[in-house]
Structures are given as C-alpha cells and as structure tokens.
Amino acid sequence: MPKITLLVPLRNRNFRYLTAGEIVSDLGDWLDFLAIIALIVYRWGLGPTALAAFSVATVLPRVVLAPVAGVWADRLDRRTVMIAADLARVPVVLAMVFAPDLTTLLALVVLKGCFSTFFTPAWQATIRATVPEEDLLAANSLSQLSLQMTKVLGPALGGVLVAVSGPRAAFVADAVSFLLSAAFLSRLPAMPPEPGTEEEGPQLSFWGEFQAGFMYLIRNKVLAISVGSVAAAMFIIFTFDGLGALALKDVGVNEALFGLAVGAIGLGTAVGAAAIGQWGMRFSPLRIIGTGQLVGGIMVILVGIAALLRFDRVPIAWIPGWFLIGLAGAAMFVPYGYVLLRETPEELMGRVSASANAIATTCPLLAPPLGAAIAEWRSVGFVFVVSGAILALIGVAVLLMRLPLKEDPEAAAAGLTQSAA
Numbered sequence: 001m002p003k004i005t006l007l008v009p010l011r012n013r014n015f016r017y018l019t020a021g022e023i024v025s026d027l028g029d030w031l032d033f034l035a036i037i038a039l040i041v042y043r044w045g046l047g048p049t050a051l052a053a054f055s056v057a058t059v060l061p062r063v064v065l066a067p068v069a070g071v072w073a074d075r076l077d078r079r080t081v082m083i084a085a086d087l088a089r090v091p092v093v094l095a096m097v098f099a100p101d102l103t104t105l106l107a108l109v110v111l112k113g114c115f116s117t118f119f120t121p122a123w124q125a126t127i128r129a130t131v132p133e134e135d136l137l138a139a140n141s142l143s144q145l146s147l148q149m150t151k152v153l154g155p156a157l158g159g160v161l162v163a164v165s166g167p168r169a170a171f172v173a174d175a176v177s178f179l180l181s182a183a184f185l186s187r188l189p190a191m192p193p194e195p196g197t198e199e200e201g202p203q204l205s206f207w208g209e210f211q212a213g214f215m216y217l218i219r220n221k222v223l224a225i226s227v228g229s230v231a232a233a234m235f236i237i238f239t240f241d242g243l244g245a246l247a248l249k250d251v252g253v254n255e256a257l258f259g260l261a262v263g264a265i266g267l268g269t270a271v272g273a274a275a276i277g278q279w280g281m282r283f284s285p286l287r288i289i290g291t292g293q294l295v296g297g298i299m300v301i302l303v304g305i306a307a308l309l310r311f312d313r314v315p316i317a318w319i320p321g322w323f324l325i326g327l328a329g330a331a332m333f334v335p336y337g338y339v340l341l342r343e344t345p346e347e348l349m350g351r352v353s354a355s356a357n358a359i360a361t362t363c364p365l366l367a368p369p370l371g372a373a374i375a376e377w378r379s380v381g382f383v384f385v386v387s388g389a390i391l392a393l394i395g396v397a398v399l400l401m402r403l404p405l406k407e408d409p410e411a412a413a414a415g416l417t418q419s420a421a
Contacts, residue, residue, distance in 0.1 A: 006277035009139040014130045014188050018123070021184035023146045025086070028177025030154020031161065032093060035170035036109070038162050040102065050102055057106040061113030062361045066121070070354025071209045073121040074347060078191040082126070085119035086182035093175040097168045120357065125349035126191060128341050137285075140337040141277025144330065148270040213351025216344070226289065226339040227356045229398050231363040233293050233332055233391055238367035239374075240300065240387040246380045247303055252312025261322045268326020276334045285335035285342075290398030292331025297392025299325050304384025 009015045040046050040054060073081055092112045099105040131139045161170050218224050240247075248261055280288060299321055305311075306318075344352040375383050 004278065005281070006138050006141055006145075006274055009131050009135045009142060012131060012135075015127070015139060017184045017187045018126060018130065019142060019146060021082075021086075021181040022123070022143065023150060024177045024184070025181040026147055026150040027154050027157070028174035028181075030150055031158040031170040031177070032096075032174040034154070034158035034162060035167035035174075036096075036105065038167040038170075039099075039105065043167065044102065046102060053102070053106055054109065057109040058113060059361055059365065061110060061117050063358055063365070065114055066117045066354045066358040066361070067214070067351070068354075069117040070121040070213060070351040072118060073125055073350030073354065074209065074213070078122040078126050078129070078350075079185060079188045080190075081122040082119050082185050083182045085115045085122070086178045086185065088115045089178050090175045093171050093178065096171045117354070121350040121354040124341065124353040125346070126188070128344065128349045129191060129346050133342065134281075136341045137280050137335070137338040138277040140341060141273045141280070141334050143337070144273040144334050145270055145277070148266050148273065151266055209351065213348045214355050216348055217352050217355050220343055222286065222339060223343045223352070223356075225286065225398065225401060226336050226343075227359055229289065229293065229394055230332060230336045231360045232394055233296075234360055235363045235367045236387050236391045236394070238364035239371035240383050241368075241371075243371055243375055243380050243383055246375075247307045247384055248318065250307035250310060250312070250380060251303065251318055252315035253318055254315070257315055257319070260316075260319050264319050264322040265326040265329070268323040268328075269330045270326075271323075272327040272330025273334050276330060280335065280338075284402075285339050286398055286401060288331050288335040289339075290395045290401075292328040293395030293398060294392050295395075296325055296328030296332065297388045297390070297395055299328065300384050300388030300391060302388075304381045304386075304388055307381030307384060308379065309381075 010019070036054060037051075040050050044050075089112050092108055092115070096105060096108050099108060127139055127143075128136070158170055161173060216223075217227065244261075248257075253261060276288065303318070303321065340353055340356055341349075371383050371387070374386070
C-alpha cells in the first residue's frame with residue numbers, strides 16, 4: 001500500500017498528545033465564540049458596535065503581547081507554559097458565565113487572549129522540537145486539518161448546546177476543554193529551554209532575546225518573504241471577506257445556498273491541507289504559497305466581475321468556486337506554517353513565531369473598514385476585483401522568487417544571538 005505521508009507524524013507519541021490537546025481546545029474555543037455571539041446579539045440585543053468591540057478584544061492581546069510572550073516561551077519549560085496557560089484560562093472562561101454586561105465580558109475576552117498568547121508560541125516550538133524535520137509539513141497540515149474540522153463541528157455542537165442549555169453552558173464546556181487539553185499535555189516530557197538561551201553563553205537581556213528573534217525573522221529571506229506575503233495577503237483577504245455575503249447575494253446565492261458556500265470554503269481548506277500534507281514535499285513551499293495567492297486572486301476577480309455585472313444565473317455553480325478559494329487558502333497558510341517551523345532554529349522558535357503571528361494579525365486590522373468604505377464609494381464587486389488583482393500580483397511576485405530553504409537554521413541563528421548579547 002502507498003505510504004500516507006500525512007499520517008506519519010501521528011506515529012510520534014508526543015505529537016499525538018499535542019494534536020489531541022489542540023483538537024479539544026479548538027473545539028471548546030468555537031463553543032466559546034458561539035456563546036459570546038449569542039449573548040451579545042440575542043440575549044443582550046446589542047448591534048454592530050458591540051460585535052466590532054468583540055473583534056478588537058479578540059485580536060488585541062495577539063498584537064500587543066504576543067512578541068513578549070514569545071520570549072518567555074523560549075525562556076521557560078514549554079510544557080509548563082502550555083499547561084499553565086490552559087489552567088489559567090479555566091477560571092477566566094467560567095467567569096464569563098456570570099458576566100453581567102458587555103464591558104465585563106470583553107475584559108474577560110482580553111484576559112483569556114493574554115493567556116492564549118503564551119500558549120501558541122510554546123505550542124509551535126513544541127512541534128518544532130517534537131517532530132522530525134522531514135515530517136514538519138505533514139504535521140502542520142494535520143494541524144490545519146484539525147482546525148477546519150473543529151470549525152465545522154464546533155458551531156454545530158455549540159448551536160445545539162446553546163439551544164438546549166443556553167450560551168452560558170457553552171462557557172462551562174470550554175472550561176472543561178482546557179482541563180482536558182492540560183491533561184493531554186501533561187503526558188509530554190519536560191521541555192526546558194534549548195541551549196543558547198540559558199545554558200550556554202552569556203545570558204541575554206529580555207530585550208536582547210526579543211531582538212535576536214525579530215532580527216532572525218527579518219534577515220532570513222525565505223521567512224521574511226513568507227511572513228510578508230502572507231500578512232499582505234491577509235490584509236487583502238480581510239478587505240473583501242466581510243463583504244462575501246453581499247457579493248454572493250449579487251450573484252444570486254440565496255440564504256439556503258449561503259451555508260453551502262461557507263461550508264465549501266471549509267471543505268476546500270481541509271482537502272487542500274490533506275493534499276499538501278501528502279504531496280507537498282515535492283514542491284517548494286514558496287511556490288505553493290504563490291500559487292495559492294494567484295489562484296485565489298483569480299477566483300476573487302471572477303466573483304467581483306460577476307457581482308458588477310449582476311450575473312445571477314445558475315447560482316449553485318459558485319459553490320465549486322468557493323471550494324477553490326478554500327483550496328487556495330490552504331495553499332497559502334499550510335506551507336507558511338511549515339516555513340516558519342523549518343526555517344526557525346529551536347531556541348528561537350517561540351520568539352520568531354510570536355513575532356510572525358503578531359505581524360500577520362496586525363496587518364488586517366484596518367482592512368474591513370477600508371473594504372466597507374470602498375464598497376460604499378464604488379461597489380462590492382469593485383472591491384472584489386481590485387482585491388483579487390492585488391492578491392494575484394502578490395502571488396506572481398512570490399512565484400518569481402527562487403529561494404532555497406536553509407540547510408542549518410541553528411547555525412544561521414548563532415551570529416544573531418552573539419550580536420544581541
């Protein structure tokens with residue numbers, strides 16, 4: 001039988017525990033998300049301003065705290081950081097059960113996000129330390145696949161739970177998910193800081209460690225191009241993403257088909273993640289990223305042109321198009337995660353991944369109001385055409401760059417660490 005490359009990382013006992021913890025925690029987070037929306041919209045009867053405030057509260061810790069959290073993820077035992085972050089989120093989520101108003105709820109959302117910023121870089125660094133280099137792409141693909149699965153299952157389960165027991169029951173379920181995640185992670189071995197951060201050489205200051213990670217990110221050409229192009233692509237995507245329902249309406253997609261369109265994106269992303277995990281090692285990750293940006297851009301242009309022309313014949317034909325957009329999304333983000341893991345030395349993993357995630361999170365913040373303003377000025381279709389064209393051009397630029405992956409990321413990091421000392 002042919003080897004199923006995608007499943008090879010699951011032979012690793014520690015990676016299985018990591019994956020189990022991730023699935024349980026992600027599932028709980030979707031229950032949490034749905035419960036918060038239910039409270040804001042249906043129980044408290046609040047509108048767009050409250051939802052916008054919730055969005056800001058969600059991303060604010062990742063923008064402000066993530067780079068600093070990455071330093072601590074590299075300084076401390078990573079298993080301890082992840083377990084502590086899980087356990088710290090339990091009382092925060094349980095406190096949401098008793099939140100009397102929006103201000104209190106948003107404060108708890110920010111606090112939970114602060115603990116999450118410590119968990120994420122430690123988790124990514126643990127994958128880097130646990131999985132052999134040749135299996136990193138498959139491991140990242142499995143992570144994306146599990147994320148897409150929880151996106152489908154989480155809202156479905158959350159909808160049932162909220163309907164039967166109310167939104168506050170979902171917060172309790174989320175708290176339980178963090179306890180289960182911590183239980184899985186407790187089975188991992190201790191993961192102290194890698195040599196070069198504490199055991200060897202002069203001890204760097206906190207700022208020196210942060211600087212070493214950030215400088216490595218911007219000086220490694222493959223990393224810089226991957227992070228820069230994906231951050232730019234995310235800005236473009238967030239410009240038109242919130243207008244998707246309006247564009248689909250313009251091309252004749254009704255309420256019944258809208259759910260199928262959203263599901264098609266998730267299915268396309270899941271299929272793409274599985275395919276890249278299985279066969280992606282045959283191609284350069286930058287070529288996969290560029291191809292995803294190019295194909296995604298072309299599909300967005302087509303949707304925009306159809307919306308401008310009000311071409312609403314055979315609306316169900318757009319469902320495969322949304323599936324292709326999901327595939328393009330997988331092509332952008334799965335290899336990006338692999339490059340981040342492959343190009344970063346273990347001792348810098350927390351800092352580099354946290355800085356990269358902060359950049360990718362910060363860039364889209366101004367995109368939704370920009371897209372809405374352009375749509376009011378011209379039209380929704382115009383936003384899609386322009387955004388798609390820029391996304392496709394980003395893809396072409398990435399495809400034209402031929403940069404090999406580094407043979408030895410650890411050796412490349414040595415000079416930066418010494419210069420920061």
